[in-house]
Amino acid sequence: MTEKETHWSRFAADFEERNEYVVGKAEIELILRKVAEQKSLGRTLELACGAGTYTQVLAKEAELLYATDLSDEMLVVARKKLPSFSNVRLEKADCFNLPYENNSFDTVFMANLLHIIPEPENAVTEATRVLKDNGRLIALSFTTEGMTFLNKLKMGYRYLRTYGKPPADGQQLTVEGARMMMESRSLTVITAELIGHNVKAVFVIARGNGEV
Numbered sequence: 001m002t003e004k005e006t007h008w009s010r011f012a013a014d015f016e017e018r019n020e021y022v023v024g025k026a027e028i029e030l031i032l033r034k035v036a037e038q039k040s041l042g043r044t045l046e047l048a049c050g051a052g053t054y055t056q057v058l059a060k061e062a063e064l065l066y067a068t069d070l071s072d073e074m075l076v077v078a079r080k081k082l083p084s085f086s087n088v089r090l091e092k093a094d095c096f097n098l099p100y101e102n103n104s105f106d107t108v109f110m111a112n113l114l115h116i117i118p119e120p121e122n123a124v125t126e127a128t129r130v131l132k133d134n135g136r137l138i139a140l141s142f143t144t145e146g147m148t149f150l151n152k153l154k155m156g157y158r159y160l161r162t163y164g165k166p167p168a169d170g171q172q173l174t175v176e177g178a179r180m181m182m183e184s185r186s187l188t189v190i191t192a193e194l195i196g197h198n199v200k201a202v203f204v205i206a207r208g209n210g211e212v
């Protein structure tokens with residue numbers, strides 16, 4: 001088990017409740033609605049599915065959805081939540097070394113992954129490898145960009161109470177940072193924006209062009 005997996009695994013049992021406390025239920029619902037706007041996802045890969053918060057929404061539009069995470073504990077929790085979806089396969093996978101073929105997914109989705117891993121651009125490279133030409137990459141990550149000082153302070157306090165000190169190798173994602181990361185991997189950025197009210201998330205949609 002890697003150090004990173006250990007970090008998130010210990011919060012698996014009540015991960016969604018913890019997140020709702022830190023970020024706010026209304027903000028998560030807003031993001032879920034944004035994700036639900038993405039239609040006809042086709043054969044889909046979700047990286048770092050965690051407790052399956054976004055998996056349920058993706059499953060409604062995916063032909064076949066591989067929901068993956070490095071943490072066995074997270075996969076156990078996600079599995080309990082998803083029995084009604086016959087098109088979902090829960091699998092253990094490391095986003096830096098995916099056990100899938102080149103050009104095999106119409107959509108790759110990742111929520112709250114890029115800002116918690118070291119060298120997130122390598123995860124984007126790997127995601128791009130498995131993405132079909134012209135496939136859709138959707139990435140979202142909570143960020144403090146665009147938040148008021150007071151809201152940053154309040155969320156920082158809730159985060160510390162809930163998760164303790166953040167792992168040292170994560171780094172804040174910004175809209176411009178995400179755009180550059182995608183473009184440096186030869187993806188064409190369709191949307192790169194901040195969403196949310198009191199709490200913000202970077203939301204990016206990009207298209208693969210088969211150059212990786």
Ligand SMILES: C[S@@+](CC[C@H](N)C(=O)[O-])C[C@H]1O[C@@H](n2cnc3c(N)ncnc32)[C@H](O)[C@@H]1O
Binds near residue numbers: 052069074094096116
């Ligand atoms: C902050 S949580 C986000 C979970 C979920 N996507 C969400 O937004 O609710 C980060 C997740 O990334 C997973 N993770 C960490 N490193 C990973 C890696 N190298 N490959 C795949 N998943 C990883 C953790 O196990 C954890 O479930």
